Amino acid sequence: MGAVQDLIARSNRLGADKRNTNFAGGNTSAKGTETDPVTGEPVELLWVKGSGGDLGTLTEAGLAVLRLDRMRAMVGTYPGVDAEDAMVGRFDYCLHGRGGAAPSIDTAMHGLVDAAHVDHLHPDSGIAFATAADGPALTKECFGDRVVWVDWRRPGFQLGLDIAAIKAANPQAIGCILGGHGITAWGDTSEACEANSLEIIRGCEAFIAERGKADPFGKRIAEPLPEQARAERAAALAPVIRGLASHDKRQVGHFTDDAVVLDFLASERMPELAALGTSCPDHFLRTKVRPMVLDLPPTAPLADTIARLQELHTAYREDYAAYYQRFASADSPAMRGADPAIVLVPGVGMFSFGPDKKTARVAGEFYVNAINVMRGAEAISTYAPIDEAEKFRIEYWDLEEAKLQRLPAPKPLAGRIALVTGAAGGIGKATAERLAAEGACVVIADLDLAKAQATAAEIGNADTAVGIACNVTDEADVTAAINAAALAFGGVDLIVNNAGLSLSKPLLETTAADWDLQHDVMAKGSFLVSREAARLMVAQRMGGDIVYIASKNSVFAGPNNIAYSATKADQAHQVRLLAAELGEHGIRVNGINPDGVVRGSGIFAGGWGAERAAVYGVKEEKLGEYYAGRTLLKKEVLPSSVADAVYALVGPDLGLTTGVHLPVDSGNPQGFLR
Known part of the structure; x- marks a missing residue:
């Protein structure tokens, strides 16, 4: 051997x-x-x-x-x-x-x-x-x-x-x-x-x-934006472009502003060369026959840029359909999606798309290869790729179609992008793991960056999960988190408001600081995350899901719990309000009311368990058993139980459900909704 x-x-x-x-x-x-x-x-x-x-x-x-x-x-x-x-x-x-x-x-x-x-x-x-x-x-x-x-x-x-x-x-x-x-x-x-x-x-x-010539792409006619401004512009455009690229089929995005890309986009010959398309079969099978190119400067007003992208997208689809009609025969496979796989934005960078992150990233890498090829060919001669008829023969080759047909069926959440707050442990981690297992790309947002990144690494590589730091009480942090999701995967489809904490105290011992802390994290935090996510989802025009991890305490009047229960009731009403407001955009908003999730819970491990055990007169290590014993089903609720409920709400079977609260409590009459 x-x-x-x-x-x-x-x-x-x-x-x-x-x-x-x-x-x-x-x-x-x-x-x-x-x-x-x-x-x-x-x-x-x-x-x-x-x-x-x-x-x-x-x-x-x-x-x-x-x-x-x-x-x-x-x-x-x-x-x-x-x-x-x-x-x-x-x-x-x-x-x-x-x-x-x-x-x-x-x-x-x-x-x-x-x-x-x-x-x-x-x-x-x-x-x-x-x-x-x-x-x-x-x-x-x-x-x-x-x-x-x-x-x-x-x-x-x-x-x-x-x-x-x-x-x-x-x-x-x-x-x-x-x-x-x-x-x-x-x-x-x-x-x-x-x-x-x-x-x-x-x-x-x-x-x-x-x-080779020193300047095969001609003179530079537009310098890229500074790094920070470039990232902000890219984050603002990513969901818009992803929505356009997902007209036929939901796509995941990848963004790159490598020097190779920015140099090409800044050159006077870029539009001419980009229109010629790629040549190597490996390239154009992943990048399509040619990219979509924005023809406005990066300093143009955002509204004007978005309007122009929409016009260019319509023209691109018409051009691709005409390409198909020019070369298709009676026995050609049906036309596949007519949306661009590569979108070039001068001064900002390149957006590439595919049914999953890896495919989107590789498509971008292939277009970088194509840029290098064009530079080399123009340096020593003239770039002359194979003609469109040959490209079509390969793109719509029966063998290529057979290869596509052999691909495994996509997982239920393939192409979906989720952001979960408080996701480094407990319910948040279990939810992120379940969503990723069902095919979603996940952004692990947590106050502790190291733990967020460690959780992401446990779930998969950067094509599946990324970890970011986010203080949900801080507007700038929340905006940065949503932008990070847009730059990592192209946008956001699914938000899980899970970040939380609790202090168990009687009314007379609850301080204003106790009240403010819990309301800042859960009521204000979920409001900020939902607002910024909704802003992105509306621009993306692909609908979406927002799920609140509320609590049985949002409807149950229990003892020694005024601040926590009040803020959970606030979250529960946010679900109803946002479901009513965002439905016209195809955004569904639902809530989950867990109870007694002791094992693996960060809240319980942080002192809440000892406090609640004292209230109920049981040993802390027996608290999960105590909660299970008071339920109708006599079974302990685990973080994975809540994760299962999140998937049920956002998966393929409840697409017409919004504004509901789903109890996950093993059957607790105190938490029944009335």
């Missing part, structure tokens, strides 16, 4: 450096001999990265394993380019053993080229040569006869035959540049193949650096 281990190590090294290939871009392979377990005879095999994997994180499970004798036999039965799709299906009949990844469209390139090791990569510098108007001449000038030019051909069996023939006709060559696409290199050993790949990539880089 040395060949496999060498292949994985080589793939991981190449994929770890973004100069070599984009995320999930390209594929690598190795050929070798093993003993056939059926015949006991040696059999030649091909190990090749399967469809959809990423080189940087490739493992053996991500390899497709095929018999070379059966794959080579396909050459004699190949009916021509009109049967490319059928040829991919035949790879399944060449598989060796059980398991492994599905063979990709590039498998023929690896199997038919007469070399023990083959790399097909998408380096920005290599694609710059591949998309240069005089790419063949530049390739010759840069590499002599060590690297051969191959005219654009859609990936498939014929391309594999072409490259195999070119390798046979050019024994001195170490690889080739594929017009409009990328590079392919080969070698007799894994080390030689990797060295040849890097020679091509670094050769292209050096040629562009030494020979």
